[in-house]
Amino acid sequence: MRRPAVFAVSGIILLTACSSENSPQKHETIKSGEINSAGTPWSEKSHLPIEEFLLSSEDAYKISNAKNMAIEDCMHAKGEESFKMPAAVKLPTLLERRYGLSNLAEAEKYGYAFPEGTPAPSPGPLTSRQKALLGDRGKPGGCYVIGSSKVTGRADKATATSPHADKIQSESWRKSFVDSRVQSKFEEWSQCMKSKGVPYKTTMDQPEKNVPMEIQKRIASDAVVCGLSTGILDEWLHVESEIQEKMIKGDISALAKERGEIQAQIKNADKVYKLHNIR
Numbered sequence: 001m002r003r004p005a006v007f008a009v010s011g012i013i014l015l016t017a018c019s020s021e022n023s024p025q026k027h028e029t030i031k032s033g034e035i036n037s038a039g040t041p042w043s044e045k046s047h048l049p050i051e052e053f054l055l056s057s058e059d060a061y062k063i064s065n066a067k068n069m070a071i072e073d074c075m076h077a078k079g080e081e082s083f084k085m086p087a088a089v090k091l092p093t094l095l096e097r098r099y100g101l102s103n104l105a106e107a108e109k110y111g112y113a114f115p116e117g118t119p120a121p122s123p124g125p126l127t128s129r130q131k132a133l134l135g136d137r138g139k140p141g142g143c144y145v146i147g148s149s150k151v152t153g154r155a156d157k158a159t160a161t162s163p164h165a166d167k168i169q170s171e172s173w174r175k176s177f178v179d180s181r182v183q184s185k186f187e188e189w190s191q192c193m194k195s196k197g198v199p200y201k202t203t204m205d206q207p208e209k210n211v212p213m214e215i216q217k218r219i220a221s222d223a224v225v226c227g228l229s230t231g232i233l234d235e236w237l238h239v240e241s242e243i244q245e246k247m248i249k250g251d252i253s254a255l256a257k258e259r260g261e262i263q264a265q266i267k268n269a270d271k272v273y274k275l276h277n278i279r
Helices: 057-077 104-110 128-134 143-152 163-177 180-194 213-230 232-249 252-275
Strands: 005-009 012-016
Touching: 057 128, 057 143, 057 252, 104 213, 128 143, 143 252, 163 232, 163 252, 180 213, 180 232, 213 232, 232 252
Parallel strands: none
Antiparallel strands: 005 012
């Protein structure tokens, strides 16, 4: 069966089969030695300079999880031994989908949708006594504030953030997107996609939500293959890294101060983990 052709009409992606069969052909198997879905995803092997100053996905999870443990310890000490906080959630890494899709295994399985993790069991509704002991987030005295402060350092302090680093990572993406080197790679990537019947211009393009999932999976897989084969992911990373390095030099004092706050909370989280015999 011939591969279906793709047409964009008024912003909607339409696919028409080129044979008498109605279902689209699945993404072709990639030969051994070429791009495949095995191995470490590109986004997990690559890093941007600004990540040194941001709260990473792993550290954000650790801080959130440690706060939950400390809050539960407080509640257990007050007689609520069955009390459980909602499970901490691990956020995506900075580079995950930053330049479009890059994980072939996920693209083949989920298309453009985000993988769904196993939902954590709900701790259930709180009793009136638990609500009273937990207290309000903004008021001292309750277990929420007592437990959180074990990690944040003070009762009135929230989880550390990096506003200067966040601003840099946002501005550097916008500047890198319009850089001539990245635009040149977009052209290569677009030609690769056109050869597969998909008229996309940049790696940030994606199907409308009403496009059937099987077709979305095929387009997503093509997008990853073209992204890796044309080298646009590495080139975009290189360009944005250059931009970030210059921006970091101009704001290093503020960035270092913010990073110090993050490291202090990570150290406190490690102390809570140690109390629970977690490494």
